Amino acid sequence: QVQLVESGGGLVQPGGSLRLSCAASGSSFRLYTMGWYRQAPGKQRDLVAALTFGLNTNYADSVKGRFTISRDNAKNTVYLQMNSLKPEDTGVYYCYAKLGGQVGSWGQGAQVTVSS
Numbered sequence: 001q002v003q004l005v006e007s008g009g010g011l012v013q014p015g016g017s018l019r020l021s022c023a024a025s026g027s028s029f030r031l032y033t034m035g036w037y038r039q040a041p042g043k044q045r046d047l048v049a050a051l052t053f054g055l056n057t058n059y060a061d062s063v064k065g066r067f068t069i070s071r072d073n074a075k076n077t078v079y080l081q082m083n084s085l086k087p088e089d090t091g092v093y094y095c096y097a098k099l100g101g102q103v104g105s106w107g108q109g110a111q112v113t114v115s116s
Helices: none
Strands: 004-007 010-012 018-024 033-039 046-051 057-059 067-072 077-082 091-098 110-114
Touching: 004 091, 018 033, 018 091, 018 110, 033 067, 033 077, 046 067, 046 077, 057 067
Parallel strands: 010 110
Antiparallel strands: 004 018, 018 077, 033 046, 033 091, 046 057, 067 077, 091 110
16 A cells, blocks of 8 residues: 655665665555565565564664664655675665555665676
């Protein structure tokens, strides 16, 4: 039911930073568990970071210490701050929203390319 619009992808050099944004519609944003998934060619879509409405976080081992997920309920927006980027971080990043008992919603995807 919730609609998600992503922005902030692009090309960055190794060691650089990017911030992805995901703006959500709807009236119950504060109750949603939000997440960022990454998909590279030939691979499945895997969880990168998640944030519950209770502010619990979960990160993939490959991004711990480098990525930070956060949310601004006043703006109905979730962010993924990506620092110390590596070529292995390259992929399409998808925002995901889930309210307990509902089918989740996906953003359109944002391409992130880390290359020199």
